[in-house]
Amino acid sequence: MLRGRAVPQTTTDQRLLDDRGKSDWVHADPWRVLRIQAEFVEGFGLLAELPKAVSVFGSARTKPGTPEYELAVDIGARLHEAGYAVITGGGPGIMEAANKGCDENGGLSVGLGIELPFEQKLNDHIDIGLEFRYFFVRKTMFVKYSQAFVVLPGGFGTLDELFEAITLVQTKKITRFPIVLVGTEFWGGLLDWVKQTMLPSAKISPEDMDLIHLTDDPDEVVRVIVDAHLEAERRIQEEAAVAEAAATGVSGT
Template sequence: MAGVSDHEQDPHDERRTGPVLRRGHMVPPTTTDQRLLDSDQEADWLHTDPWRVLRIQAEFVEGFGALAELGPAVSVFGSARTRPDDPAYGMGVEVGRLLAEAGFAVITGGGPGAMEAANLGAQRAGGRSVGLGIELPFESGLNRYVELGVNFRYFFARKTMFVKYAQGYIVLPGGFGTLDELFEALTLAQTRKITSFPVVLLGVDYWSGLLDWLGSTALERGTISPADLERVQLTDDPAEAVAVVVASRSEDPTAGRGSIGA
């Protein structure tokens, strides 16, 4: 453009790329088609935010496609560090078995420990054993008892699948990841993004301290309500945990699954 050097942009220049308007120095020196067809280019574009949006979209499409016909399901959470000789591992196996026998698919994070235990129990009982894995630097793929697996790059896409296709949560002893999923579900229920969604904590000794703190500190300070605490049930008995979910389904066959607000 006359009067404008190679290093300057005409302040009146503008370009529209879809819904985005760029003016002045925000106008790129090349067009989208040019960059697409240029054979001499770097791969940095793979790491740009617009490209990430497509990856995120693809993860949702893959997850929805894989799980849409799964049928009634329950998500089971727990620590990846739970060893086979830990009582919590045995509870996980029993929960998986009982859920499968009750007609539920078992959805876990697909990793080792308590997740592996629940998948093992479901597989042994001839049920649908599902694992939703996540790309992490310190875990190696899905456990061998997963029969339907989906791997995710993004936690938020994976978390949507846990809630959308489940009719409840059963939560074994676990760490930050388990707590994250637990409080995500409780927040969604509190804000009525999901309805009639039972959450059962399995392991009285492990979880009592947390519930005591919520009741004695958070409740007394008014940061939660009594109804929020009533959303959580606590037991040491896998059969009781599964019975809570079965009872919820009996009361409302559409409970939980697919009830996330748009």
């Protein structure tokens, strides 16, 4: 409701159709809401038919030919062999390596990029790619379309993605799924701090430590993910059988 001086001097239609004046309106919050909505719609539409997939995170600064880069290539290839598409942030470094390993072995390779102040284009090993303006929209796509997270050494962005995933699983905002850290030397100190500082001070529960699996072995990375999904399918089948038996018992009485 608008009264008195709050009543605008022009109509909504007039402001919409009039192409004169400043273009500041495209940067106003209501317009940003539409842009955010458009990013969600575009992401959901592009990825809706994606098969089961694993997101691989890690540093964009990792150079080709380094042990970490080659490990990510290997993991990308093994994930494809296990029947998963590979999703990354679409950039260079670890992201490029995981996409490369999947792509060069005939797998479906996905890149979800982000608009940054410095130039960073999607890498050349991506079959399906999309670049986002907003980090939180991009994060939603990672979580919605992944069945597991694999996290190699990285910086603040990698830590952000890791701890958001752990928080969502811990708080049961999403179905529990595997989170695998790769690199015992790199991640070991962080996990030691969590065990020695956060856990004794009751900032987390003992069972929260089970949300993370740490390894250096690419075979183990894939095995942890596959075993977790087989166990989840077994539980679903058991629950369905119990529900069916209960329904049969009720109808029989």
